[in-house]
Amino acid sequence: MKSTVLVLTMALAMGTAAAADPLAQKLKEAGSKDAVELIRAGNLLLEARRTEEAKRAFKDAAMRMTDKSEAALGLALIRMYTSDLHQAKVACRNLKEEYPSSDISSLCYGQVWLTFGRSARAIEDFEAIVKKGGDVRARTGLARTYALMNETDRAIETFRDAIDAGAGYEARLGLGLALEQKGRRDEALAALKATLEEQPLSSLARYHYGRLLGAGKEARSHIEQALALRPDWADGLGTLGDLLLAEGNAADALVAFRKASTLEPERGAFRLGLGRALYQQKNYAEARTELDKALSLVPSYVDATLMLADVELAAGDEFKAADLAERAVALSPDSADVCIGAAQLFHRMKRYTKANAYYQKAAALLPGSSTPLVFLGDIACERQLFKEGADYYAAALKGDLKEFRRSDIEARAKKCR
Numbered sequence: 001m002k003s004t005v006l007v008l009t010m011a012l013a014m015g016t017a018a019a020a021d022p023l024a025q026k027l028k029e030a031g032s033k034d035a036v037e038l039i040r041a042g043n044l045l046l047e048a049r050r051t052e053e054a055k056r057a058f059k060d061a062a063m064r065m066t067d068k069s070e071a072a073l074g075l076a077l078i079r080m081y082t083s084d085l086h087q088a089k090v091a092c093r094n095l096k097e098e099y100p101s102s103d104i105s106s107l108c109y110g111q112v113w114l115t116f117g118r119s120a121r122a123i124e125d126f127e128a129i130v131k132k133g134g135d136v137r138a139r140t141g142l143a144r145t146y147a148l149m150n151e152t153d154r155a156i157e158t159f160r161d162a163i164d165a166g167a168g169y170e171a172r173l174g175l176g177l178a179l180e181q182k183g184r185r186d187e188a189l190a191a192l193k194a195t196l197e198e199q200p201l202s203s204l205a206r207y208h209y210g211r212l213l214g215a216g217k218e219a220r221s222h223i224e225q226a227l228a229l230r231p232d233w234a235d236g237l238g239t240l241g242d243l244l245l246a247e248g249n250a251a252d253a254l255v256a257f258r259k260a261s262t263l264e265p266e267r268g269a270f271r272l273g274l275g276r277a278l279y280q281q282k283n284y285a286e287a288r289t290e291l292d293k294a295l296s297l298v299p300s301y302v303d304a305t306l307m308l309a310d311v312e313l314a315a316g317d318e319f320k321a322a323d324l325a326e327r328a329v330a331l332s333p334d335s336a337d338v339c340i341g342a343a344q345l346f347h348r349m350k351r352y353t354k355a356n357a358y359y360q361k362a363a364a365l366l367p368g369s370s371t372p373l374v375f376l377g378d379i380a381c382e383r384q385l386f387k388e389g390a391d392y393y394a395a396a397l398k399g400d401l402k403e404f405r406r407s408d409i410e411a412r413a414k415k416c417r
Contacts, residue, residue, distance in 0.1 A: 022201055023048060023229050027057055035064040035071070042074045048203040048230035051078050069095065069104045076108050080115050088112045103135040110141045119149050136162060140171040147174065152181050169199035173208070180212060188212060203229035211239055215246055234263040234270070241273045250280035268298040275307050284315040302332045306341045318349055329358065336365040340372060352379050370399030374409055381416035389416040 023045055030037035042057030055078055062071035076091030092112060096105035110125035122145045129138035139162035146155035159175035176191035189212055195205040203226050210222025220243040227236045237260035244253035257273035264270065271294035278287035288311050294304040309324035325342040332338045343358035356379055362372040377392030393413040397406060 021228060021231075022225075023050065023053070026201055027053060030057065031060060035061040038064070039070050039074065042071075044199075044201050044203075044229075046074065046077060046081060049081060049233075050230070051081055054078060067099075069099045069102055072098070073104050073108055077111060080112050085112070085116055103129045103138065107135060107137055107141070110138065110145075114141060114145050114148065117148070119145050136165045136167045137170075139165055140167045140174060143171065143178075144174050147178050147181070152178050156182070169195050169202060169205065172198060173202065173205050176205075176212075177208060180208075185212065201229060203233070207233075207236055207239070215243065219243055220247070232263055234260045234267065237263070238267075238270055238273060241270075241277065245273070245276055245280065248280070250277045253277045254281070266297060268294040268301050268304065271297065272301070272304045272307060275304065275311070279307065279311055279314065282314070284311050287311045288315070300331050302328050302335070302338055305331065306338065306345075309342075309345050313345060313348065321345060322349070322351070322354075334365065336362040336369070336372070339365065340375070343372075343375065347375065347379060350382075352383060355379055368399055370396040370401050370409070371403045373399060374404050374412065377409075377412060377416065381412070386416050389413075 023041070026044065027038075027041045030041040038057045038061035042054045042061065045051075045054035045057060055075065058071045058074035058078075061074075062068045065071060072091075072095055076088060076095060079088035079091050089109075089112060092105055092108035095102075095108050099105065106125045106129050110122045110129075113119070113122035113125065123142065126138040126142040126145065129135055130142060139158060143155045143158035143162055146152075146158055155178045156175060159171050159178060162171040163175065172191050172195040176188045176195060179185075179188035179191055189209065192205055192209040192212065195202060196209060199205065206222050206229065207226035210219045210226060213219035213222065220240065223236060223240045223243060227233060227240065230236065237256045241253040241256035241260065244250075244256060254274065254277040257270050257277055261267065261270035261274060271290045275287045275291035275294065278284075278290060288308065291304050291308040291311060295301055295308070298304070305324055305328040309321045309328065312318075312324060313321035322345075325345045328338055329342050339358045339362040343355045343362065346352075346355035346358065356376065359372045359376045359379070363369070363376065366372065373392050373396035377389045377396060380386070380389035380392060390413055393409050393416065396404070396409050401409075
């Protein structure tokens with residue numbers, strides 16, 4: 001079964017994109033309504049980086065409006081999204097001259113400063129609006145600026161203030177991302193779900209909700225819907241590839257990663273994705289080529305180093321595999337995940353002493369984790385050290401049980417005799 005992004009690609013090639021593309025349909029419907037709907041469509045298209053379509057929506061809206069400030073703001077922000085700081089500032093200055101009594105120029109400047117990382121200037125413009133009780137979007141902009149400055153608690157409070165004041169879906173989206181940054185996953189998911197209920201055509205809300213779900217068909221469905229809204233989105237394609245790989249669908253994952261790496265060829269993560277997909281297909285020669293590319297882009301890329309070790313082991317070169325596993329640990333000696341990855345590789349080679357040492361190190365780095373204790377139990381049982389294995393399994397049952405069910409550990413213990 002083909003993923004949505006592949007179906008959409010075919011639809012675009014056949015000229016039937018309007019049927020497959022919700023934002024194209026939104027723009028078409030807005031054109032038959034009023035300027036306000038065109039502005040909304042334009043903002044959604046701008047969020048999805050579809051600047052030419054957004055430009056058309058804003059220009060069409062301007063032709064129907066007496067006060068053209070919102071359309072002019074949209075056109076100014078297009079300059080910002082195309083990384084043209086000078087032209088964006090000129091557009092904001094023009095807004096100030098044309099609408100001197102409106103908040104629109106300060107909103108424009110605030111968004112521009114925020115986008116180009118000039119937080120102090122952004123705060124100055126947004127706060128000027130907030131202090132006089134002006135356009136509520138300034139509260140959202142202020143919260144986004146605090147989030148950019150890693151003042152996350154302050155950002156959360158300000159996003160909530162913006163929502164209470166009647167701000168649009170962008171405030172709920174920002175709140176969700178800020179809550180995620182604080183490790184409050186369930187609250188973040190609730191905020192992102194509320195965002196989608198308010199604005200189901202937000203590509204960012206759709207993407208981040210699926211990404212935060214993390215796995216499964218529901219997560220993939222949201223990522224695919226995000227890509228239907230924003231087809232040429234490298235991050236979305238990369239996330240889709242990861243989800244497809246987790247489902248064992250290496251063929252479609254390969255398509256997603258190839259498109260992502262074509263869009264952003266210097267991103268090592270997409271080369272790693274290609275390597276993982278090719279490894280699942282047992283195409284070790286091409287997997288090695290892609291992983292070598294990833295490491296040429298990011299020489300200290302631990303995940304690519306470990307993946308290449310897996311490829312070399314599968315291809316029959318235990319010496320190279322062991323060398324790469326050691327290199328990965330040297331690159332990230334305090335990472336329990338890396339230690340477990342290296343240990344698993346040595347474990348598969350039946351190099352029990354090395355594997356045991358790295359599992360022990362992972363256990364020390366992750367006190368209370370069941371995972372390394374289960375693997376230590378496995379090694380002990382394979383070496384017929386049954387009492388030692390039983391002790392490790394017993395300790396694992398008292399741990400966090402994050403990656404193993406109790407019944408799985410009990411079954412392992414039962415066999416260890």
